[in-house]
Amino acid sequence: MTSAEIRNSFLDFFREQQHTIVPSASLMPQSPGLLFTNAGMNQFVPYFLGTDKAPYDPPRAADTQKCIRAGGKHNDLEDVGYDTYHHTMFEMLGNWSFGNYFKKEAIQWAWDLVVERWGLPAHRLHASVYAPKEGDPGNFDQEAYDLWAALFASKGCDPAVQIVHGNVKDNFWMMGETGPCGPCSELHVNLTPEGDPKTGRKLVNNDSDLCIEIWNLVFIQYNAEADGTFRELPAKHVDTGMGFERACSIIQNTKGFTDFSRKPSNYNTDVFRTIFHRIEELSGKKYVDIYPDLGADRTKFDDGMKDAIAFRVIADHLRTLSFSIADGIMPGNNGRNYVLRRILRRAVKYGRQLGFSGDKPLFDGLVSTLVAQMGDVFPELKDREAAIRETLNREENAFNLTLDRGLKRFGDGAVSLSEGAVFSGDLAFELYDTFGFPVDLTALLCSERGLKLDEDRFKALMEEQQVRSRAAQKTTVVRALEISTDAVTTMTGFDSDESEATVLELHPQEDALFVITDKTPFYAEMGGQAGDTGTLAINGNEYAVSAVQQIGKARAVAVPADASIAVGDTVTLKLDTTRRRPIEAHHSATHLLHWALHEVVSKDAAQQGSSVDENRLRFDFNSGAVTPEQLQTIEDKVNAKIAENGNVSWTEVPHASIKGRTDIMQFFGDKYGDTVRVVQIGGGNNSLDGYSMELCGGTHVRKTGEIGLFKIKSEGAIAAGVRRIEAVCGKAAETWLAEQEQLLIAEAEAATAKATVTLEKLKQLAIEAPLALAAAPATHELSALKAHLEHLKEVSIEAEKAFKKAQARAAAQQADAELAELIEAGKPIIRTFEADASLVQELLNGLKKKNFGEAAFFIVDDGEKLQLATYCGDVAQARGLKAGDLLRDLAALAGGKGGGKADQARGGAPEREKIAELEAAAKAKL
Incomplete structure (x- = not known):
């Protein structure tokens, strides 16, 4: 059979x-x-x-x-x-x-x-x-x-x-x-x-x-x-x-x-033979079904045995990687994603045995063979074949560079060692920490050469690094998140702009008083949505709410430190609706954008991150390049749905009741509780039959018509395989269009001035050259320039998009190139660059998009002052590090200032001679 x-x-x-x-x-x-x-x-x-x-x-x-x-x-x-x-x-x-x-x-x-x-x-x-x-x-x-x-x-x-x-x-x-x-x-x-x-x-x-x-x-x-x-x-x-x-x-x-x-x-079955045949075609080598004896000395394997093992490793790992990517699990730096990256690197390393290299890729020629073999039983392989191929090619190309450098460094360290000798744990740590070389790959290389890896020393160095991180954590000034409470706050702000609430706890901080109440209309920044602002009123006094902080199941609002409030007081919490409404509009527009991407680009265009506030929305997704025609279609579809003025509703349901529903967006890797909130657009209210349905804890408009005009500002790559769309809607869209109009007018005026100068030069030539035809080109040139200006007026918005797209792509690609190896190492990053200030935000964006878990500190010397930025991913924040606090502390050392949120912060400092001091201080903290 x-x-x-x-x-x-x-x-x-x-x-x-x-x-x-x-x-x-x-x-x-x-x-x-x-x-x-x-x-x-x-x-x-x-x-x-x-x-x-x-x-x-x-x-x-x-x-x-x-x-x-x-x-x-x-x-x-x-x-x-x-x-x-x-x-x-x-x-x-x-x-x-x-x-x-x-x-x-x-x-x-x-x-x-x-x-x-x-x-x-x-x-x-x-x-x-x-x-x-x-x-x-x-x-x-x-x-x-x-x-x-x-x-x-x-x-x-x-x-x-x-x-x-x-x-x-x-x-x-x-x-x-x-x-x-x-x-x-x-x-x-x-x-x-x-x-x-x-x-x-x-x-x-x-x-x-x-x-x-x-x-x-x-x-x-x-x-x-x-x-x-x-x-x-x-x-x-x-x-x-x-x-x-x-x-x-x-x-x-x-x-x-x-x-x-x-x-x-x-392996001697048709489950693997088809893949082996394809590897034979690509490598020029033949598979022989031979196996080493149990416990055999791996340093004594001949090339025939090494080839056979390589065939089996590659075939097995191809299956694992392809099926995982088909299910949305991508190679990365943490958890299951890092397991996949290790598997991929192991396959690439064994590919070298069969002659595959950076110039002769391994996976590209194998994916279609696996899909043809198993795609009927597992149709997700067929559906995601392009994504599988693109992901494997990207990861393989990146690791081939790391592999070459790591192998050279390993070879330098092992060249003088005889069989049975101990390979330095310090060098293994250097390969891991500096070159991003996995320690299990170092162990495999040692095994092949008959060397013993000093694992105890490697583990000791890893522990020392963790101790340094913990020590840095203790010196970090933690502000609102330092608060501990068992209080529970009910969120009323999905349906109400104002709540009368009872004060449960007060937590004075250095520059603010954090007030925890039993109810609140305020949304705390999470899930990419900006937090609310507004007022707290009590006894005829009204205090500005400058920030909202989620603390466990409680929600605290920050008011001035000298506010006269006591536990048990009844207060009135009121949203700044002039800010909340555009935030809601941008958030609901993000859901429509996600829906339109699936309709126009691909059902596999999965969200990789988003950010919404009152001024704009940003949506990141995995995809290849998006054409201008596709962008226009997306924009048209979103505006058509806005014009329908359809229902936007939300309901809480048991998570178990919607598991497996592919029509409700549930993001891979997210942890959901027993009860989840589904936001739907279209269909009957809370009937789970909308054309757009996502698990979402944010705030939204009630009707799509409240969003207003939707306009895409830019689209481009922010990392390999990840794209970003920035857009605006409502008043923000009108403002942006007005700005574009002014830019167009300025460009048209500049073009007219240039045309006038050109015309004058042409006239002068006509006077100097005694040719009757000399005036004809001038007349023709003026006419062409006028026609060109009219054309510019009609297509200038598209031209602006193209310009912005190219500009964003250039900055993102520069940051991506700088960060590639640093992110891959998975360790805290401290780096100084001489570049334009625009690089700073792209560096932060690059870390965010790669879900970098650790901390980073960047110094960009733009020739006039130091542009500073800090970043703290999930792992760093779990150790107590906060980007805003780090930035404030470090910037002060060079006479600067700045601030931000827990995950990102920016600032500047005038004392450029303090770079070394800043780097040393950052190293101590991170």
Whole structure:
């Protein structure tokens, strides 16, 4: 059978047993504790927990689930390529019962499929059952033993030999410290040439590739309680998982279970052969299905073995990367994104063994092969093929530069070391910290040369760096976020501009008094939306609210430090609606822009960041270049929806009720609570049937007509694969258009003046040259210039867009180039540049768009003064660093000032001779 036939055979069998065949869940897990979806059961957890009811009739399901185990608890990365069966990405075939059938049916059907339908000889099959030791949960699984025993006996096999007792580690499954759990039966296949059951029995669960686990049947019958006891569940479930690649290996490598003379390999199947053939075409080398012995010295591998390992690593990693990107998980610097980046770099490194390099890319020629092979089963591969190819090419090109530099530095450090020597932990740290070279890649290079990496020294240096960061954190002056409170504030500002509230707490700070109330109409800056301002009134006094701060579940407003307010007072909080209304308009326009991008550019144009305030909106998204025609269409579509004056509404719903709805934008990587707020445009109020629907906590207009005219100011690249649109609406759009008109008039006047000078010169030439025709070109030139000016008036706005676009692109590309290696290293950044002041904001934008988690301090010497900027990402802020506070402290050292928010701040300083002092101070703080 081919792999496709094996997959279909499994699903068809369980379809016959009245199972609903469901699609694979995304590799982006629903559980925040997982890096990736790593088992078939992940998507069914709510049914096991009883929080949701299984929507199948009868409540049974079967599927093939794409899984990744590379990072975290389940990590097979380092074994990939060196044996026959480890992968980072694999398919898990499974059948499920949600309170329906149990052990009898699950065991009988497993036997019927594997033995009766596929034809695996019963004597080569070993079943393990749970046999706890003293102190382990549950009891011996006699029921499972008896069921298996009857089946083996029916084939003339000795149950005492074929059935193995398993311990709590191998044969008791738990979802977590508490929750659903139960015993399991694993099916192992004896792959020894002779097939002696007694030999196979000894190999079960002993890490031998001659006795492979193929299927695990989990019987969820207990609930692990917090006190350590196990309670019987009223509804019992079945959760099974069969390794698809292993099933293909055993069937295809044994000629349908008839020839076990050759050790089966997952890689010697049509699952991988198609990719190997393409790698052979691109590299000019041939794949040979050979493997090193367990524990073999990797420094002694010949080129043939190294080539074989490289083929397997590349094929496996191509699958992992492509499927992940198809599900919206991109290579990056943190968490699961960094795992993908490590996998990509590992593949690129092994690609060097086969002759791939910066001049001969690895992935570009392989993606289409994988898509053609698996796109019918997993259509997301077809839908996202262009995005997969573009992302892999970009990452590969960037890392090839890093790899060349890192390999050279590694080679310099290793050249004098003999086999068995210790590679310096200091140099490994330098490769990591300065060159952005992953330490696991350094460890791999050491292994290949027979060197021992001084991991203890490397870890010590990492800890020293963390200690410095913690010390810097202690010296940071933290202002409003230093406040701790258990108070809860109800947000009334979605529907009201004014609230009467009770003062719950007062928190005096150096330059303001922060007031926490039980209710508030004020929105605190979050999710890209600017915070509100307004007034607080009490006893005839009215105080300006200059800032709003979210503190846990409470919301505090900043009023003057000398305000006369006491806990328990009743106050009136009132929004500055002249500011709030345009903020709402820009925010709702952002949702319309997002919708229009999907309509015009691509459904894959996913949001990468946004910012809205009363003056403009900014929207970043992943995409290739957007044409001027597409931009005009987007603008027209948004304005058409504004003119419809459709409803804008919002409602809170249980997050579980909308999981899986692709028509409601839910952003990858965001953590949502049990209840979420859906903002919809169009459709009936709160009916979840709008043409635009997004999870959003911000404020919005009530009707699209309130947005006013929508105008795109600029569009351009801010990083590789990431674009930015800036736009304005309402009064801000009218103001911008008026400014453009004045610019047009000025340009027209300048052009007219230039034309006049040109005409005078032409006339002078006509006088000096005694040719009758000399006047004709002059007349013609004047006419052409006048026509050109008229044309300029008609298209000047488009010309301005093009100019702005080019200007923004140039600045962004410069910042992108400067930041590429620094961001990749993932460490705090301190850098000085001699450049125009415009570079400062683009540097900050570049960090923001790359979701840089650490802190940064930039000094840009523009020749007149120092332009300063600080940045603090999520990781830095978690350590207590705030960009605004850092900027104020550092700028003062050079006679300057400035400020900003927690994530970004800018300022200036006149004392240019203080650069070295500023750098030293920043290094101490960061």
